[in-house]
Amino acid sequence: xxxxxxxxxxxxxxxxxxxxxxxxxxxxxxxxxxxxxxxxxxxxxxxxxxxxxxxxxxxxxxxxxxxxxxxxxxxxxxxxxxxxxxxxxxxxxxxxxxxxxxxxxxxxxxxxxxxxxxxxxxxxxxxxxxxxxxxxxxxxxxxxxxxxxxxxxxxxxxxxxxxxxxxxxxxxxxxxxxxxxxxxxxxxxxxxxxxxxxxxxxxxxxxxxxxxxxxxxxxxxxxxxxxxxxxxxxxxxxxxxxxxxxxxxxxxxxxxxxxxxxxxxxxxxxxxxxxxxxxxxxxxxxxxxxxxxxxxxxxxxxxxxxxxxxxxxxxxxxxxxxxxxxxxxxxxxxxxxxx
Numbered sequence: 001x002x003x004x005x006x007x008x009x010x011x012x013x014x015x016x017x018x019x020x021x022x023x024x025x026x027x028x029x030x031x032x033x034x035x036x037x038x039x040x041x042x043x044x045x046x047x048x049x050x051x052x053x054x055x056x057x058x059x060x061x062x063x064x065x066x067x068x069x070x071x072x073x074x075x076x077x078x079x080x081x082x083x084x085x086x087x088x089x090x091x092x093x094x095x096x097x098x099x100x101x102x103x104x105x106x107x108x109x110x111x112x113x114x115x116x117x118x119x120x121x122x123x124x125x126x127x128x129x130x131x132x133x134x135x136x137x138x139x140x141x142x143x144x145x146x147x148x149x150x151x152x153x154x155x156x157x158x159x160x161x162x163x164x165x166x167x168x169x170x171x172x173x174x175x176x177x178x179x180x181x182x183x184x185x186x187x188x189x190x191x192x193x194x195x196x197x198x199x200x201x202x203x204x205x206x207x208x209x210x211x212x213x214x215x216x217x218x219x220x221x222x223x224x225x226x227x228x229x230x231x232x233x234x235x236x237x238x239x240x241x242x243x244x245x246x247x248x249x250x251x252x253x254x255x256x257x258x259x260x261x262x263x264x265x266x267x268x269x270x271x272x273x274x275x276x277x278x279x280x281x282x283x284x285x286x287x288x289x290x291x292x293x294x295x296x297x298x299x300x301x302x303x304x305x306x307x308x309x310x311x312x313x314x315x316x317x318x319x320x321x322x323x324x325x326x327x328x329x330x331x332x333x334x335x336x337x338x339x
C-alpha cells in the first residue's frame with residue numbers, strides 16, 4: 001500500500017502566529033468604528049460605510065478587505081456583508097453583541113502581562129510583583145464586571161436551566177466572586193422564590209447591583225463585600241456558585257475555600273463550579289486548554305484544572321459526590337458537588 005508523501009514544511013503557522021496581533025487590532029478598530037453595525041444597517045460599499053463610520057473611504061476599504069480575509073466579513077462585487085457570527089456578536093444592536101468585551105480583554109491591565117511571558121514561564125506564575133489579578137481590590141475586576149457581562153449572559157442562562165431554577169423552590173444562593181453577578185441574577189430571574197447573596201470587592205458589587213436592578217431583582221440581591229476567603233457567609237445555602245474563580249488558585253487554596261463552602265451549605269446543598277475545563281490530555285478542547293496559559297500569565301498559582309482534579313478537591317473538602325456537565329454550546333462546563 002502506497003503512503004501519501006509527507007507535506008512540505010511551511011512557515012505559514014509561524015507568520016500567522018507572529019502577526020496575530022494584526023487580527024486583534026483590526027477587530028478592535030472595526031468595533032471602535034462601529035463598522036459591523038454600519039454594514040448590518042445596510043451600508044455595504046466602502047464609501048457608504050466610510051460616511052457612516054466617519055472615516056476615510058480608503059481606510060475603510062483596506063480594513064474591510066482585511067476583515068474579509070480573516071473571516072469577519074464577506075465581499076461580492078465590491079459590496080461587503082457581515083457573516084452570521086458577526087451579525088450576532090458584533091452588531092451593537094444585537095442583544096448578544098460582544099464588542100464591549102474588548103474593554104477588559106484588550107485593556108492594558110490584561111495585555112501587559114503577556115509582554116514578558118517568558119518571565120512567567122521561568123517563575124511558574126505571573127511575573128507581576130503584586131500577585132497579578134488575585135491582588136486585593138485589583139481594578140481589573142471592575143472593568144471585567146462592566147465589559148464581560150454580555151459574554152457571560154449565555155452561560156448564565158444555561159446554568160440556570162441546568163440547575164432547574166425555574167422549578168421555583170425556596171432557594172438561598174451564595175454567589176462567590178460574583179463580578180457582574182449574572183449567574184446569581186439569572187437564577188433569581190428564573191426563580192421568584194430565590195434570594196441571592198453576592199461576594200466580591202465593594203467596587204465590583206456596585207456593578208452587580210446595577211445589573212440586579214436592571215433585571216428587576218434588586219430586592220432579592222444582597223451584597224457581602226470583601227474577599228471570598230474572609231467574608232462570613234452565614235449558613236443554610238441551597239447553592240453556592242463559584243463562577244470562573246477556583247482556577248485562580250492552587251489546589252490547597254481551592255480546598256480551603258471549598259471547606260468553607262461545605263460548612264455554609266444545607267445538608268442537601270450543592271457547590272456549583274463553573275469553569276473552562278480541559279480534557280485530561282490538557283490540549284483539548286482548544287479554548288479550555290488555552291486557558292491554562294492565561295492563568296500562568298495572570299495569577300501566581302492558578303491553572304485550568306481537569307475534572308478529576310476538581311473531583312479530588314471536592315472529595316478532600318468532604319463533599320460526598322460530584323458530577324460534570326458541559327454547558328453546550330459554550331466553552332464552559334459545570335461541576336456540581338453534593339454535600
